[in-house]
Structures are given as structure tokens and as C-alpha cells.
Amino acid sequence: MKLTLTSTANETPTIRTLTFRDASGGALPGYAAGAHVTFDLGVLGTRSYSLVGWHGDASAPEAYTFGIQCEAGGQGGSKAMHALSVGDEVEATAPKNDFALNTAAPALLIAGGIGITPLITMAGQLKSEGRAFQIHYTARSRPIAAFLDRLNDSFGDSFHAHFDDEAMFDLARVIAGRSDGAHLYVCGPRGMIEAARETAEAAGMAPDEIHFELFATPTRREGDTAFEVEINTGQVFTIPPDKTIIEVLEAEGLDLTYDCQRGDCGICRTTVISGVPDHRDVVLSADEKMGGHVMQICVGRARSERLVLDISPRQDRRTAPATPRQAAPAAPALPAQITRATMGRYTGNPQAVRALFNGGQVHRDVYIDREIFDLEMKHLWSNTWIFVGHDSQTPNKGDYITTQVGNQPVIMVRHTDGEVYVLYNRCPHKGTKIAIDREGNTGKFFRCPYHAWSFKTDGCLLAIPLRRGYDGTTLDDTPNGQGLTPVGAVKNYRGFVFARLAPEGIGFEDFFGGSLSSFDNMVDRSPEGRLQVAGPPLRYINNCNWKMLVENQTDTCHPMVAHESSAGTAVRLYEEMGNPEPRPPAMEIIAPFMSPYEFMEGMGIRTWPNGHGHTGVNMSIHSDYSAIPGYFEAMSKTYGADGAKAILDENRHNTVYFPSIMIKGPIQQLRNFIPLGPDKTLIESWIYRLVGAPNELLARTAMYNRMINASTSMVGHDDAEMYERAQEGLHTQGLDWVDLNRLYSGAETYDEERVENGTTERQMRNQFDAWVKFMTVSMEPAAPVEAAQ
Amino acid sequence: MSATPDQIIDFLYAEARMLDEALYADWLDLWLPDGHYWMPLDFKQTDPHLVTSFLYEDFFMLKLRIERLNGARTFSQKPKSRCLHVLNRPFIDDADDAAGRYKTVTAMHYLETRLDDQMLLGVTATHDLAVVDGAIRIANKRVDLLNCDAAFPNIQLLP
Numbered sequence: 001m002k003l004t005l006t007s008t009a010n011e012t013p014t015i016r017t018l019t020f021r022d023a024s025g026g027a028l029p030g031y032a033a034g035a036h037v038t039f040d041l042g043v044l045g046t047r048s049y050s051l052v053g054w055h056g057d058a059s060a061p062e063a064y065t066f067g068i069q070c071e072a073g074g075q076g077g078s079k080a081m082h083a084l085s086v087g088d089e090v091e092a093t094a095p096k097n098d099f100a101l102n103t104a105a106p107a108l109l110i111a112g113g114i115g116i117t118p119l120i121t122m123a124g125q126l127k128s129e130g131r132a133f134q135i136h137y138t139a140r141s142r143p144i145a146a147f148l149d150r151l152n153d154s155f156g157d158s159f160h161a162h163f164d165d166e167a168m169f170d171l172a173r174v175i176a177g178r179s180d181g182a183h184l185y186v187c188g189p190r191g192m193i194e195a196a197r198e199t200a201e202a203a204g205m206a207p208d209e210i211h212f213e214l215f216a217t218p219t220r221r222e223g224d225t226a227f228e229v230e231i232n233t234g235q236v237f238t239i240p241p242d243k244t245i246i247e248v249l250e251a252e253g254l255d256l257t258y259d260c261q262r263g264d265c266g267i268c269r270t271t272v273i274s275g276v277p278d279h280r281d282v283v284l285s286a287d288e289k290m291g292g293h294v295m296q297i298c299v300g301r302a303r304s305e306r307l308v309l310d311i312s313p314r315q316d317r318r319t320a321p322a323t324p325r326q327a328a329p330a331a332p333a334l335p336a337q338i339t340r341a342t343m344g345r346y347t348g349n350p351q352a353v354r355a356l357f358n359g360g361q362v363h364r365d366v367y368i369d370r371e372i373f374d375l376e377m378k379h380l381w382s383n384t385w386i387f388v389g390h391d392s393q394t395p396n397k398g399d400y401i402t403t404q405v406g407n408q409p410v411i412m413v414r415h416t417d418g419e420v421y422v423l424y425n426r427c428p429h430k431g432t433k434i435a436i437d438r439e440g441n442t443g444k445f446f447r448c449p450y451h452a453w454s455f456k457t458d459g460c461l462l463a464i465p466l467r468r469g470y471d472g473t474t475l476d477d478t479p480n481g482q483g484l485t486p487v488g489a490v491k492n493y494r495g496f497v498f499a500r501l502a503p504e505g506i507g508f509e510d511f512f513g514g515s516l517s518s519f520d521n522m523v524d525r526s527p528e529g530r531l532q533v534a535g536p537p538l539r540y541i542n543n544c545n546w547k548m549l550v551e552n553q554t555d556t557c558h559p560m561v562a563h564e565s566s567a568g569t570a571v572r573l574y575e576e577m578g579n580p581e582p583r584p585p586a587m588e589i590i591a592p593f594m595s596p597y598e599f600m601e602g603m604g605i606r607t608w609p610n611g612h613g614h615t616g617v618n619m620s621i622h623s624d625y626s627a628i629p630g631y632f633e634a635m636s637k638t639y640g641a642d643g644a645k646a647i648l649d650e651n652r653h654n655t656v657y658f659p660s661i662m663i664k665g666p667i668q669q670l671r672n673f674i675p676l677g678p679d680k681t682l683i684e685s686w687i688y689r690l691v692g693a694p695n696e697l698l699a700r701t702a703m704y705n706r707m708i709n710a711s712t713s714m715v716g717h718d719d720a721e722m723y724e725r726a727q728e729g730l731h732t733q734g735l736d737w738v739d740l741n742r743l744y745s746g747a748e749t750y751d752e753e754r755v756e757n758g759t760t761e762r763q764m765r766n767q768f769d770a771w772v773k774f775m776t777v778s779m780e781p782a783a784p785v786e787a788a789q
Numbered sequence: 790m791s792a793t794p795d796q797i798i799d800f801l802y803a804e805a806r807m808l809d810e811a812l813y814a815d816w817l818d819l820w821l822p823d824g825h826y827w828m829p830l831d832f833k834q835t836d837p838h839l840v841t842s843f844l845y846e847d848f849f850m851l852k853l854r855i856e857r858l859n860g861a862r863t864f865s866q867k868p869k870s871r872c873l874h875v876l877n878r879p880f881i882d883d884a885d886d887a888a889g890r891y892k893t894v895t896a897m898h899y900l901e902t903r904l905d906d907q908m909l910l911g912v913t914a915t916h917d918l919a920v921v922d923g924a925i926r927i928a929n930k931r932v933d934l935l936n937c938d939a940a941f942p943n944i945q946l947l948p
């Protein structure tokens with residue numbers, strides 16, 4: 001039937017009384033207390049409101065009156081009702097009653113907030129019939145409670161109001177004080193109904209003495225019917241009245257992405273190819289709802305018999321672009337005056353940067369100068385390939401780790417396509433780090449904890465709550481509207497994941513070249529050709545520049561000096577014990593650090609272009625480890641005896657992958673150098689299991705890690721002492737240059753692979769050659785006028 | 790051979806005092822020769838072998854550590870570090886008087902200082918004690934750092 005709005009009255013700032021008469025002037029159907037009318041609000045769906053009658057008998061009402069609260073966070077139904085003007089016509093059903101009064105028993109009526117409306121009608125009827133009742137009305141505060149005066153006037157001593165900001169409502173006492181045989185009627189929010197039901201049952205009331213009506217917009221509604229959903233494969237599913245689209249499709253094995261399941265997060269937004277959706281969410285804008293081309297399938301249903309939805313059996317679909325995102329374009333150059341204001345000696349001055357390395361010596365500014373450090377992060381650590389993590393740290397879809405590339409916080413995550421992505425760890429909204437734990441599983445998407453912006457695990461923006469608030473704004477035209485920004489490039493080399501921050505630059509293979517043979521040897525040492533991370537890394541802080549650590553990896557003239565206190569003492573203790581066999585583990589791990597200069601010279605050093613190099617070409621301090629039973633046999637099975645021998649005869653000591661890591665192939669250890677400042681470096685020391693090899697190998701690796709690299713390591717203590725003393729010493733003004741001249745011929749070039757005497761400092765020079773190259777490759781020279789000054 | 794709770798608790802306080810006063814030879818004498826001093830890296834770590842620990846030191850390593858602290862070319866100990874253990878009253882979690890075996894759990898503050906730096910660690914020490922020839926000895930000792938997953942500077946003495 002059609003109803004015409006004939007009058008309105010504001011009861012409180014948010015509650016309005018609406019009175020309707022029959023549009024054609026005819027008689028309205030009668031109703032009993034507790035009844036409601038359902039309005040058809042078009043694309044917003046239907047809404048039901050309780051009839052309010054103060055005088056009892058409503059068998060032949062002249063009008064229908066409703067008390068409607070405008071729900072600010074609602075789905076738009078109450079707002080649409082409030083927007084009606086006197087004279088407007090709306091489609092509505094005849095009254096229906098799911099909340100009827102028992103015909104004889106006394107009544108205890110309890111209302112929460114706007115849930116008072118059906119109870120007014122009940123109280124009116126009970127009063128007119130002279131039956132016993134009490135009506136309790138609870139609200140957050142007096143000013144927002146509608147109908148207070150009229151309730152007092154109408155029901156006198158039977159009426160009791162309770163306000164949360166004045167005194168606690170004692171539900172148990174009210175229920176305990178009910179009349180004998182009274183039935184309980186409760187209308188209000190879900191929490192209140194649940195509490196009242198529990199209390200009533202605890203007080204011994206029978207289920208058929210307890211009546212309630214939920215005052216909320218149910219996503220499942222009376223009158224819902226089954227409909228069909230067809231997806232991209234042509235499969236058709238029937239959605240029964242009591243199930244959502246997501247529930248049915250998931251039960252059929254489809255992989256869907258969703259979160260709130262109440263229509264307010266926006267994540268399950270789905271394209272509608274054909275059919276008419278019945279929107280029940282609060283996320284889509286009015287235009288989107290009217291357009292009918294998208295819907296939220298967690299709550300939405302159909303107004304047509306079938307919906308054809310853009311859903312593939314796998315996840316990659318929806319509103320996100322089909323191809324992986326490109327890194328955001330570089331920010332536009334700063335205006336000239338700002339550039340000048342922030343520019344020191346080296347910014348925009350590649351000539352001055354080049355002058356810091358003269359072949360045999362390097363200027364102390366590279367270790368202590370803040371401006372140089374900032375330029376390193378901006379240029380060197382952005383233009384080169386930096387270690388991120390091992391893919392066994394994120395074996396399953398949604399697994400992620402947080403770490404840094406240079407000084408940039410990033411997330412490494414396994415996407416639904418099985419690939420590992422590296423994303424800047426920063427919400428494009430306010431900058432909040434999206435993930436903060438060092439590892440975890442995020443499911444199918446990241447959700448920012450601040451405002452619930454959500455992102456697929458390849459970074460693409462998935463949803464923003466109240467997305468319509470950005471309609472017509474510039475958000476979509478900016479990188480912020482695209483999602484989490486990916487790094488410039490990612491490469492997974494045999495399980496080791498590297499990133500280049502810069503969108504353009506040298507390729508992975510060009511950058512590392514022949515040095516990848518050290519990774520190959522480390523991974524080939526697994527009979528299955530596969531490594532697996534073993535436990536958390538050692539993490540330690542050295543108060544020194546990151547380059548001191550990197551240089552020390554191929555410094556073969558320090559162990560017998562700096563480590564005499566540990567390695568030398570070990571050798572002496574062992575001799576005092578009479579050289580017993582088997583050797584204590586410390587003798588195998590620590591004692592080789594006392595190897596003499598001749599041994600170090602014979603080890604050899606190999607360098608590759610772009611700053612990479614390794615010690616231990618011919619043999620190394622890792623050569624004399626005892627054989628582990630069963631290992632060679634397992635290796636021979638995979639590679640043949642000759643192949644296995646060739647792999648195991650390589651005993652490379654330390655391989656530097658400039659600038660960020662060092663690996664030890666023979667013991668499957670990786671040290672990650674994370675620069676925190678010119679004088680502060682975080683080191684992570686990781687170990688890996690050789691998949692398919694005996695556990696004894698991993699036990700030795702774990703032992704090496706703790707004996708040499710822990711913050712508690714006797715060997716590490718002296719290294720840290722040297723770095724930190726050097727960091728302090730380099731602040732002296734007496735001398736500007738650090739010497740790297742050992743075995744320098746004066747005519748070196750670094751664009752070819754070379755093997756030299758094991759005590760050369762060529763690898764350190766090689767690193768600074770690469771340092772200059774990647775510091776200056778993207779550095780724009782300043783304006784000619786300034787360069788001339 | 791059994792020990793009373795007071796004897797056990799006195800022993801634990803005395804052990805801490807030996808470390809604080811750098812009486813390392815006396816401290817080493819408390820150990821049974823096949824014991825291990827274990828400081829796990831991971832929170833609630835169960836395996837000392839196949840993942841990294843800070844320390845899993847046998848008698849040789851402990852002796853080496855102590856010898857090194859006294860060495861002439863131990864550069865990171867010029868000047869020497871000092872430490873202080875501040876103990877809560879130990880819990881005796883398991884007591885087998887017949888076998889003379891006891892397990893104790895002791896919460897403590899561990900302070901270590903050198904030059905201008907001082908570090909404070911929250912530490913829980915778990916001792917396996919054995920009464921041998923009438924004397925309480927350390928069969929094994931496990932030391933858990935409250936912030937085991939933090940990045941540390943040098944920790945040079947024994948928490």
C-alpha cells in the first residue's frame with residue numbers, strides 16, 4: 001500500500017516522529033502492540049519500523065506513527081526516512097507483528113534507546129486494559145532520550161527512566177522485582193537483549209516468558225529469497241535466504257578476499273556484470289549503488305533472479321589492475337632555492353664525491369660525515385641491489401617479514417601468485433607502518449591499523465572505508481591512491497631476495513656478474529639445491545660506519561692480531577691439555593683465526609666488478625672442518641662423486657656482495673649490514689639449513705654463528721672494539737686520509753675479475769671504485785655557477 | 790646427599806658474587822666438567838644445537854673465556870668491564886633429595902659497565918644443581934634475557 005507523510009515532529013536532535021495516512025484516503029489496517037511496518041526505500045532496500053500508539057486500541061487507526069532515529073553510521077535507511085517531506089508518498093507493507101503481547105500475563109517492559117517505540121504501544125494497550133506492567137527506559141543520557149515527558153505523563157508510577165551518565169541500570173534487580181508470572185519484553189541493541197535474556201534465564205524465567213526484538217538493521221531480512229550467482233567460469237551457485245554470497249562461494253571452494261562481513265570495510269567489492277544487486281552495505285556511494293555495477297558481496301543480495309559477478313576461481317580480479325604495479329614516478333625536483341638551502345659540500349657535487357677516493361687512500365668523510373651518509377642512502381643504496389631476505393622466511397601466501405633496504409623500511413611478502421614482493425612499509429594515507437612485527441602472516445591483504453585502508457599483498461589498494469568521501473578528490477590521481485608503493489625492482493636468486501630501490505638502473509645479473517658463483521656454491525651444497533632459514537638471526541649494533549664492517553670481511557691482516565686474545569689463547573689452552581682428540585669444537589672454529597700471514601697470503605683474494613669480492617680462493621680457514629658422515633654420500637647421489645667433490649672443494653671464506661651483505665658458503669651464513677647512521681650499523685647474522693644434508697652441518701653452522709658473531713662472542717668483542725675505536729679515531733683533525741695501499745700497483749682497474757695475493761687491499765679499493773660509481777651515477781651536478789665557486 | 794633450601798639459595802648468591810668480583814677461577818670450580826652454560830637467542834627456545842644461541846659453552850669454552858678476560862692482549866677489555874648481579878630470592882622448582890639434584894629459577898637484574906656505557910639486562914637464570922661429594926655444583930645453567938630479540942652491543946662478561 002501507499003502511505004503519505006502527513007506530519008513530522010522533532011523529539012530530539014536525532015529522533016523524529018513521522019505520521020502517515022493512507023495515500024488514497026482509505027482506512028488503514030489495524031494493528032496490535034509490537035507490530036511494525038516495512039517501507040520500501042528503492043535501492044537502499046527495505047526498512048522496518050515499529051508502530052507507536054499511546055492509547056491502546058489500534059484496531060482502526062486513523063494514522064500510523066513512528067519514532068525514527070537517524071543513524072549517522074547507518075546504511076542510509078533512517079536518513080532517507082528523515083529526508084521525507086510532508087506530502088511525500090512511500091510504498092509500505094501492512095502491519096506485521098513478531099513481538100506480540102501475551103494476552104493475560106503481567107508485563108515487564110525494558111527498552112534501550114529508540115527501542116522504546118514498540119514498548120510505548122504495549123504500555124498503552126496494557127494501561128487501557130487495566131493490566132499490571134512496569135516500563136523501564138534506558139538511554140545514554142537524558143537529552144537524547146525521546147518521549148520522556150509523555151511517558152511520565154502517560155504511565156506515571158509504572159514508568160522508570162535510567163540514564164547511563166547518572167546511575168547504573170540494575171538489570172538483575174529489575175528482573176528480580178517483576179510481578180509473579182510476568183512476561184519480559186525487551187527491545188534495544190543486541191548487547192542489551194543478550195544481557196536481559198541471560199539475566200532472565202538465570203532468574204528462572206522460562207524461554208516462552210521472554211520476548212525480544214532486535215533494534216538494528218539486519219543484513220538478513222524477512223522476505224529474503226534465494227537467488228543465483230554466476231561467476232566467470234560459467235558456474236552458477238544458488239544463494240539461499242539464510243546464506244550470503246561469500247558463505248556459499250567459499251563453501252564451494254572459491255578463494256575470496258573479505259574482512260568485516262557487515263558491509264562497512266569495502267574489501268569484498270565486486271564488479272556486477274549483469275543482474276540487479278540489492279545493496280546492504282554502507283561503503284558504496286549512492287551513485288555506485290544506483291549504477292549497480294559494483295556490490296559488496298558480504299551483505300549484498302539480488303533484486304533479480306540471477307547476478308553475474310566478475311569472480312574468478314582464483315583471487316586476481318576485482319578493482320585492482322591486472323598487472324603488477326610499477327614504482328611510483330620520482331617526485332618532481334625541488335625548487336632551486338630549496339635545493340641550495342639543503343646542499344652541503346657534496347650534494348649535487350659529483351666531483352667532490354669522486355675526490356674522496358684517490359686510488360690508494362680514502363677521505364675520512366666517507367665514514368664520519370652525515371651528508372655523505374645521507375647521499376649514500378639516496379644514491380648508492382638506491383642504485384644497487386640490496387639483500388632483503390630469504391624466501392624460506394615467507395613460505396606461504398600472506399607470509400611477510402619487515403626489514404630495511406638501506407634506511408628504508410620495507411615489507412617482503414608472498415603474494416597470492418606465489419611470488420615475493422617488496423613494498424615500502426608506509427600507508428599511503430598517513431604514513432603509518434603497515435606491519436611492525438618482524439614476521440607474520442597477513443592473510444590475503446594488509447589492513448592499516450589506523451584507518452583500515454587495505455591493500456592486496458602486491459601492494460594494490462583494495463579498499464578504503466567510506467570510499468565515497470574521496471569521490472571527486474585528487475586521491476586517485478596521486479600515487480597515494482594506488483596503494484603501497486613497491487620498490488624499484490626485485491630479484492629472487494636461488495631463494496635470496498634482493499631489491500633495487502631505484503625504478504631504473506643496473507640489472508641484477510649485470511650488477512653481480514661472476515660473484516653469483518659464491519651463492520651458487522652455497523646453495524649447491526644442499527643435496528636438494530635448496531636452503532632454508534634456521535631460526536632468528538643474531539642482531540647486534542656496532543657504533544661504527546657500515547663500510548668498516550664490509551671492509552673487514554676481506555681484511556686478512558687483522559685476525560692474528562685483533563683475535564689473538566681468543567684464538568691465540570685457545571691454541572695455548574689446547575696445547576696445555578696435551579692436544580687431545582677429538583678436538584674441542586672451539587679449536588675447529590676459533591683457532592684458525594690465528595693462521596699466520598703466509599696462510600692468508602696463500603688463500604688469495606678474487607674481485608669482481610661493482611665492488612664484489614671474496615677471500616679464500618685456494619683454501620680458507622673453513623677448509624679443515626671435519627667430515628660429517630653421510631653428507632658426501634647424499635651429495636654424490638645428486639651431483640655424482642666428481643660433481644660433489646668440485647662443490648665441496650670450493651672453500652671460499654667471505655664473499656662480499658657490495659654494499660649490503662657477506663656470505664660464507666661453506667657454513668651457510670649470511671651477514672646483513674643495515675646502516676642506521678654514519679656511526680651506527682645494525683648487523684643481522686643469519687644461518688641456513690642445507691636441505692637434505694645431515695643435521696650435524698647445521699649444528700656446526702649454528703656453533704660458528706654464536707662463537708664468532710654473537711654480542712657475547714669473544715671474537716666479535718675484539719672486532720667491535722676495533723671498529724668503534726676507528727670511528728672515534730677518525731674524528732681527529734690531524735690526518736684526513738685512510739690508507740688502502742697494501743699491494744696497490746697504482747694502475748688498477750676494477751672492470752674485470754682478478755685473483756691476487758690474499759693480503760691485498762684490492763677488494764677494499766674495488767669497493768670504493770663501485771662506491772664512487774653508484775654514488776655519482778644519479779647525482780645531478782649543481783648549476784654551473786655554483787660549481788665554479 | 791641432599792642440600793637444604795638455605796644452602797641452595799646461599800650457593801646461588803655466592804655464585805653471583807664470584808662473577809661480580811671477577812673470582813673466575815673459583816667460579817669455574819663450581820662447574821661439573823660436562824656442564825653447559827646456555828644463553829638462548831630466541832624467546833622460550835628449546836634447542837641449543839640447530840638454531841643460534843648467544844652462548845652454549847662447554848667447559849673448554851668457559852675456561853677460554855675466563856683466560857681471555859685475564860689476557861694481556863684482550864683489547865676489548867682495556868679497560869676491563871665490571872658487572873653486578875642483583876638477585877631476587879631464587880625459586881627451588883624441583884628438588885630430588887635422594888639424588889641430590891635441584892632445579893632453581895632466579896630472576897635478576899644484570900648490570901655491565903665499561904667506560905661511559907652501562908647496560909641493564911633483565912635475566913632469568915635456571916640452574917641444574919647437583920650435590921657431589923658434599924658440595925653443591927653447577928650441572929647446567931641456562932640464562933634467558935628478557936629482551937633476547939633486541940639488537941645488542943657487546944655483552945662481555947657473564948650475565
